[in-house]
Amino acid sequence: EPEVTQTPSHQVTQMGQEVILRCVPISNHLYFYWYRQILGQKVEFLVSFYNNEISEKSEIFDDQFSVERPDGSNFTLKIRSTKLEDSAMYFCASSAPGPNEQFFGPGTRLTVL
């Protein structure tokens, strides 16, 4: 069964450093997403991406964040200057043909020290 994969599974970084989280969506999917979940809290939408551009973003997704699809398979989330409050589990998801049924990767746990 096809699945979304994410790397790394755990990333530890110092405050102010840049991090890039990577995702490989399901191969025939067209919509890609990033969500985050702070420990003990609900899952929150960050951004959706379709046809090589952002289709929707939340208020969390400020100028510190960017997304990219650098090739035909990878989808990345960059955080330019990490803050302590960026510590969370970051989930990538994908869907096709529309944005409805979204399938999640296993997540990257980001710890900012």
Next chain:
Amino acid sequence: RKEVEQDPGPFNVPEGATVAFNCTYSNSASQSFFWYRQDCRKEPKLLMSVYSSGNEDGRFTAQLNRASQYISLLIRDSKLSDSATYLCVVIEAGTALIFGKGTTLSVSS
């Protein structure tokens, strides 16, 4: 403010029990509805989409009441493996999934 509200539980039930979860959503224009399950420190996994006519998948039945802005999930004949957090999820418009905080189910033998 976008809100999806769920009773956090926990619901503690014996194997074989029937358990029901409820969820309300604030935006009457919401378009799509889902139940996901999440195991501890794992990703949300799609359990089922929820349709206006109601739908069933094995032991799981989901209902949607648009007039009351209410979604339900019924689990029959609970198994130990059903222990998880059940997330009520809505798409209001566009692409973003809006998650509730989840209802925790613990099934014991």
